[in-house]
Amino acid sequence: MRWRKLLLVFAIAPFASGPTAANEANFETEVAPLLIKRCVECHQGRDPSGNLLLTTAEGFHQGGDSGPVIDLENLGASYFLHRVADGEMPPESRGQSQKLPDEEIEVLRRWIVGGAKWPEGRVLDLFERTSDVRGGRDLWSLQPVERPAVPQLESLQQPTNPIDAFILARLEQEQMQPAPTASKRELLRRLYFDLIGLPPTLAQIEAFEQDDSPQAFDQVVDQLLDMPQYGERWGRYWLDLVRYADTSGYERDQEKPFAWKYRDWVVAALNADMPYDRFVIEQLAGDELPQRTEASVIATGFLRLGTWNDEPNDPLDYQYDRLEDLVHTTSSTFLAMTVKCARCHDHKFDAITHEDYYRMASAFWAGPIATRARSLLGGPKPNELGATEVLGWTDLGPTPPPLHVLKNGEREVPLDEVVPASLSMIPALEKTFDAAPEGSKTSHRRLQLANWIATAENPLTARVLVNRIWQHHFGQGIVRSPNNFGFLADPPTHPRLLDWLADEFVQGGWKIKRLHKLILTSKTWQQSSTHPTAAEYAQKDSTNRLWWKSERRRLDAEALRDAMLAVSGELDLRVGGPGFRPSIAAAALEGLSKKSAAWNPSPADAQTRRSLYMFSKRGLLPPMMTTFNFSDATQSCGQRDVTTVPTQALVLMNNPFVHDRSSKLAKSIIENAKHPQDQVAQLWSIVYGRKPTAAETQLAQQHLETQLNRFEKLATTSSQETPAPSAETRAMASLAHVLLNSNEFIYID
Incomplete structure (x- = not known):
């Protein structure tokens, strides 16, 4: 041992010089951030690596399996410094050394040789602050939403819509100009696809073009928002988020009975402009509401939509896989945080602890996920839910069995029993869940989780939703990683605008249709997809993060x-x-x-x-x-x-569905117009919502003539027993097929 101690002294010789008051490292500003960034991830909690706890002074001075980490007689020769200096700590990751930069080693040296002073009672927390390797509880997305003042422009005219003020303020800083407003035809086509997912007719386009009243655009927005097709269009976006399908997956891939009722609930809720906070609560706990209805129970189908293996290899392990699906879908959909990453350990990048995962999982632990309820409609009989023929969720009882934090996520290595609670990443909102009310048939944990998510004080919920709405109107979100608002998220392009929209959304009663109209009436949304100086601006901002033009979308x-x-x-x-x-x-x-x-x-x-x-x-x-x-x-x-x-072009050219639509369209046109020029005009008006140009008319008539001659020859040599469509119909179908394959039909400007 004496020989080893001498060796360490030799190895750390450059650190042996004594400190001065001037260069002694400050614990809070230099040492604590470094320990949190580099060391605490492994050396914390109930089972620290090497039994060395580096979150408290007591743990640090006690040392670990290798003995003391500092030498009180010769601080400069401390084992801690030796391991760091030779690159042994932090350990290799994926075969590559993680030796600390010289400046970080110097901070530790100054701290150690200065006496390794540790403030009394100070406990380090892995997630107390954001560093360049992980996010802390001070991450932007976890901070309260604070409504910023609307920017006042200096060189550009002040707009009436606050959205435009935020966008133009950034463009003004970059000495850039927005694109001009799109044509009325482009705006109406964009608006129809945005809100109802269907194209406008020529008559609707012409009526809008001829209406010069200031209210014309607003009136069309209101009309479309009131149509049942609005809920169908925007309901599809929500179904993507909640992993909707009508079957269970795996080998059997059996049908989920009545899953379609959840789909219809989403459409109806959006059409009714259900406040978003209520929309959240019904999906997570519609069966636990005091005034539950059949519809609110159907809403809990959200929890039943995931894949389902009715014959898992290990049923006991599989219940934890089901929990993971529920935790992941809930946290991703409503909070845009990847909580499932903490199933086995603290999250590598976000302020989500190992225990947090099980806190959220405990809300679903009372439900039909365990082996005691293996059937697809497991749990209470449907009439106990207050509804019949429903793919819904309710707890199996008010007092679920204990759920333990699992070491490395392994079922057979349970650690402490988890206390049901909210996530800890927002300390001001952290809440332990109460026991079920007396006489309750459910645990009421899901309702408490839902209320925690849907509270106006939760900084994530409104931010995430307004970002999703913006994304579907513009093609990208203000945060371009819509399911991840954590450390690895793409930072918001306009953080102040995001907060203004989030606050406006909540203050407006969580009404989504109101948010739509606010966005759609902005000049930012109404910009053209072409810009007079696009080539120059693309050099500055190739991905249009400043929103200087609209994006052309397929x-x-x-x-x-x-x-x-x-x-x-x-x-x-x-x-x-x-x-x-x-x-x-x-x-x-x-x-x-x-x-x-x-x-x-x-x-x-x-x-x-x-x-x-x-x-x-x-x-x-x-x-x-x-x-x-x-x-x-x-x-x-x-x-x-x-x-x-290329396969997209092949599908459009060869798929029977596309050919059938071309044939149906051709038959309709031939029945209503006899002259080729009139037929071409009608085809253009139906497919493109405009009249053909003279050049287009000429080319289209040439195409019809060429194809008519071709199909007439084929008809004379055909020996088919079933009569084929006429040569005229087939020629018109060929032309219709060309239009249905064109960029003008497939893309929105």
């Missing part, structure tokens, strides 16, 4: 399919009810073990409903939809991918 899978049905005159606008099963090509069924029984499409007349009502089978999603980035419903999806790939 229709998503549902809007594209629905728009084709709309222009062909086939769209069935019935609202609600069980979903339809679309026709799927035989090639897509080849991988299934029971091809004939696996998929039975609905009758053709039932397949013309909106895509929202398409039966969503996790193991068999329609290829046309997935090609255009339909969500796979495995987990919460805050933002779909938007790809441009």
